[in-house]
Amino acid sequence: xxxxxxxxxxxxxxxxxxxxxxxxxxxxxxxxxxxxxxxxxxxxxxxxxxxxxxxxxxxxxxxxxxxxxxxxxxxxxxxxxxxxxxxxxxxxxxxxxxxxxxxxxxxxxxxxxxxxxxxxxxxxxxxxxxxxxxxxxxxxxxxxxxxxxxxxxxxxxxxxxxxxxxxxxxxxxxxxxxxxxxxxxxxxxxxxxxxxxxxxxxxxxxxxxxxxxxxxxxxxxxxxxxxxxxxxxxxxxxxxxxxxxxxxxxxxxxxxxxxxxxxxxxxxxxxxxxxxxxxxxxxxxxxxxxxxxxxxxxxxxxxxxxxxxx
Numbered sequence: 001x002x003x004x005x006x007x008x009x010x011x012x013x014x015x016x017x018x019x020x021x022x023x024x025x026x027x028x029x030x031x032x033x034x035x036x037x038x039x040x041x042x043x044x045x046x047x048x049x050x051x052x053x054x055x056x057x058x059x060x061x062x063x064x065x066x067x068x069x070x071x072x073x074x075x076x077x078x079x080x081x082x083x084x085x086x087x088x089x090x091x092x093x094x095x096x097x098x099x100x101x102x103x104x105x106x107x108x109x110x111x112x113x114x115x116x117x118x119x120x121x122x123x124x125x126x127x128x129x130x131x132x133x134x135x136x137x138x139x140x141x142x143x144x145x146x147x148x149x150x151x152x153x154x155x156x157x158x159x160x161x162x163x164x165x166x167x168x169x170x171x172x173x174x175x176x177x178x179x180x181x182x183x184x185x186x187x188x189x190x191x192x193x194x195x196x197x198x199x200x201x202x203x204x205x206x207x208x209x210x211x212x213x214x215x216x217x218x219x220x221x222x223x224x225x226x227x228x229x230x231x232x233x234x235x236x237x238x239x240x241x242x243x244x245x246x247x248x249x250x251x252x253x254x255x256x257x258x259x260x261x262x263x264x265x266x267x268x269x270x271x272x273x274x275x276x277x278x279x280x281x282x283x284x285x286x287x288x289x290x291x292x293x294x295x296x297x298x299x300x301x302x303x304x305x306x307x308x309x310x
Contacts (some may be wrong), residue, residue: 007236008307012299015123022048025089027107028121029054029062029099032290035123036098038299050089059102059150059285074102074153080110093301095121096262101283105269106154112273112308120302122262124202124233126295128174142175142292147285149185152258155272155281166280167249168193169242170257171264174206174213178259178284183221186255186282193223194245198232198261202297206232210260230264233300236307238267246275257282266302274308 012018015038020026026049028039043051056063061071066086073079084092084107092111096104104120111118128142151157168188170179172195183193195218199207207229211218218224228245231237246254256268256279272279 006307007234008303009234009236010301010303012301015296015299018042018121018299018301019046020049020093020119021091023050023089024091024093025050025052025087026093026095026121027052027054027087028095028097029057029103031098031288033098033125033293035125035293035296038097038123038296039095050087052087054099054103057100057103059100059147059153062103074106077110077154080106080154081114084111084114084116091117091119093119093121095123096266097121097123101258101262101265102153102285105152105265108266108269108304109154109273112305116305118304120235120266120304122233122266122300122302124297124300125293126297127293129289129292129294142173142289143178144287144289146178146181147287149182149282149284152281152283155269157280157282164189165251166192166253166255167245168255168257169196169245169268171196171238171260171268172198172210172214173260174209175259175286176214176217178286179214179257180217180220182257182259182282182284183217186257188221188255191222191226192249192252193221194226194228195223196228196230196238196241196260196264198264199229201232202261230267232261233263233298235263235265235267235270235302238264239271239307242268242271246278253278253280255280255282259284259286263300263302266304270304270308 030036053065230241258265
């Protein structure tokens with residue numbers, strides 16, 4: 001039962017209630033979403049915390065305000081490890097709100113593997129930008145384009161398994177085009193697609209929006225009858241749901257499609273780290289639209305190292 005399992009999450013209803021622990025490090029970046037500027041505000045009231053800003057990034061590298069902004073390759077583990085070694089504080093917060101998946105996923109994994117105390121921070125948005133002409137599968141105006149299915153750094157793909165012994169598990173958001181694109185690329189076996197929708201959602205109506213946004217691919221893939229649920233802002237709820245599914249198909253590889261919330265993506269990556277031989281991360285490296293969200297809601301802090309038993 002999920003209710004009997006620890007979730008390792010601290011929720012702050014007001015962002016001013018959260019302050020990192022003394023003498024810790026805080027890694028963050030800002031984007032076209034105003035909520036990502038939270039770290040800049042936090043720095044003004046957390047003078048015992050060292051802040052490290054990611055100043056530029058794409059799916060191959062990132063730059064930071066350490067060492068003059070040199071590029072750090074996301075495909076080179078030693079390069080990322082060296083960056084983290086320059087972050088001397090033993091407790092490391094990684095704020096994923098304004099960072100791209102490629103950057104924060106690689107940093108999180110390498111920090112965990114270094115034995116650091118890792119805590120992940122995420123700020124929920126108050127609302128998403130709605131499209132001017134809403135229609136089935138296109139409710140919110142969130143992305144500029146899909147850049148293509150490609151490996152997520154530090155989470156390699158592999159092909160030495162029988163395709164008929166794999167399950168496709170897309171973690172759904174509002175964008176049915178992303179789910180459809182990923183489904184066409186993966187070409188999963190019949191009846192082995194298990195979408196996961198965030199229930200409860202950030203807001204009460206969001207699960208219905210997820211169904212509406214993904215109605216066409218859910219219908220075409222006939223996967224609407226196999227939908228599973230996990231709390232949208234909780235990586236650990238998602239992790240446990242994946243564990244349950246993996247136990248049902250104990251000789252199958254789990255192909256995890258990251259098209260939903262960042263907390264769900266975090267849960268999938270934690271699952272992949274603990275189940276490397278039977279997990280594959282699938283990501284479309286979507287280019288997100290500036291101003292896609294407005295406002296801030298809850299601030300969530302995930303005790304990743306404690307969850308991983310470190």
